[in-house]
Amino acid sequence: MKTTINQVKNYLNKEVTIGGWLANKRSSGKIAFLQLRDGTGFIQGVVVKAEVTEEVFTIAKGLSQESSVYVTGTIVEDTRSPFGYEMQVKNIEVIHEAVDYPITPKEHGTEFLMDHRHLWLRSKRQHAVMKIRNEIIRATYEFFNDNGFIKIDPPILTATSAEGTTDLFHTEYFDQEAYLSQSGQLYLEAAAMAFGKVFSFGPTFRAEKSKTRRHLIEFWMMEPEMAFVEHEESLEVQENYITYIAQSVLKNCELELKTLDRDLDKLKNIQAPFPRITYDEAIKILKEKGFDDIEWGDDFGAPHETAISEDFDKPVFITHYPAELKAFYMKPDPERPEVVLCADLIAPEGYGEIIGGSQRIDDFELMEERYQTHNLTGESYQWYLELRKYGSVPHSGFGVGLERTVAWFSGVKHVRETIPFPRLLNRLYP
CATH class of the missing domain: 3.30.930.10 (Bira Bifunctional Protein; Domain 2)
Incomplete structure (x- = not known):
């Protein structure tokens, strides 16, 4: 079932697919945390190495900022998140890989940001x-x-x-x-x-x-x-x-x-x-x-x-x-x-x-x-x-x-x- 982030509350404990972009990510040796956005909102996708194929985990670890993807997984509640939900990711399909996205998570000056509005x-x-x-x-x-x-x-x-x-x-x-x-x-x-x-x-x-x-x-x-x-x-x-x-x-x-x-x-x-x-x-x-x-x-x-x-x-x-x-x-x-x-x-x-x-x-x-x-x-x-x-x-x-x-x-x-x-x-x- 394809849906959007602002509608995932209707699919609790169900598997859905979301089309979106990678806003940010962090990872440890066995888990990757993907910050995903799709225009309607932001959600965290959790990729556990032991629960996905080696190919999917490799994709998750290598995704670059603002690459576009289809992400499939199960929606679960997450009380730690302001949004209240996260996705337990099962599969990732890369649509387009972004290279050298200019606005990184570091601080940027106002004029730089305005030039890249x-x-x-x-x-x-x-x-x-x-x-x-x-x-x-x-x-x-x-x-x-x-x-x-x-x-x-x-x-x-x-x-x-x-x-x-x-x-x-x-x-x-x-x-x-x-x-x-x-x-x-x-x-x-x-x-x-x-x-x-x-x-x-x-x-x-x-x-x-x-x-x-x-x-x-x-x-x-x-x-x-x-x-x-x-x-x-x-x-x-x-x-x-x-x-x-x-x-x-x-x-x-x-x-x-x-x-x-x-x-x-x-x-x-x-x-x-x-x-x-x-x-x-x-x-x-x-x-x-x-x-x-x-x-x-x-x-x-x-x-x-x-x-x-x-x-x-x-x-x-x-x-x-x-x-x-x-x-x-x-x-x-x-x-x-x-x-x-x-x-x-x-x-x-x-x-x-x-x-x-x-x-x-x-x-x-x-x-x-x-x-x-x-x-x-x-x-x-x-x-x-x-x-x-x-x-x-x-x-x-x-x-x-x-x-x-x-x-x-x-x-x-x-x-x-x-x-x-x-x-x-x-x-x-x-």
Whole structure:
């Protein structure tokens, strides 16, 4: 019976065949221990010299790292293994023998590993991170589908910037100038006026020349937009969503979290509601912590976000930023127009901003005024203005950076490990 490693629990004390690769091995004179992987998981195969043919034991002793094999044997329980099972090997068929595999069990430098990212993905640690990433994606679709959202796919090639910045990748669209999308939000607002509650999940591009551990040039973002939803209601959706995916990862990725030595109590503590502070309160906290140069109207960088998060054991919302710091489409607070109805969700443990969101301007005249202030009067933005002309309603939305969330849940310090093939400032290979 051919099966996969993640299904061996269904074949206890039965003989099965697994197709896989040799991740590592060790041996004594009479026993060989093969660390096998097949993409679904890792399992140890035990080859006892007295219980197999001489040919099979010779093959086991001579197998090189990352050689591909069919291994046949009996599945037994193994309480010493985090996986809980191992295989008592009876036969080995070599499919392809790998020679001089470059990533050995010894330590390698980051640049070497990044140059060999196509192979580094095979390692147990990277496998665990990608499985957690996959679970977050799966749970995201589940959460939004179960809560009445429709998935809408915005274009990647656009004629405009979503946030009016210059950090864009330019390209030619026949005889027009175009950009790689930095957000699908504007298009999702249009979709929300058609379907009520929508979300997208796809790649976005930022031409920021940043080398921090939190930044990628190409990353994936989940963006919901919700008609008839105001600022406070949007915050509830955000904290419920983060709680949901955190609990899904805890439930379905226990083995991967253990592989990464993740402190599970930190994830168990991610439970709505989350604390909320205003930008004004955040400034006060920072001054008390010795950030003497920070003034009202200044934006927060990574050190500021980390310092603020230290006062909380859960993610914390920072709300009501100055309007001048935020995008043109954010709605001013009616009681205090110099700040906007927005929030950034700051993760604990120094992982920084995970979500940015706001209530959007729904008044035609105010949006037209913002267009003039931000020099957005061209035809490219006309359709977005028209959303406030034909049946405008209060609406809100937010964006979640997938890779930062994966890093946080996994306990990985740099986002380059949270995407299969990272695009960094000086890296376009492999």
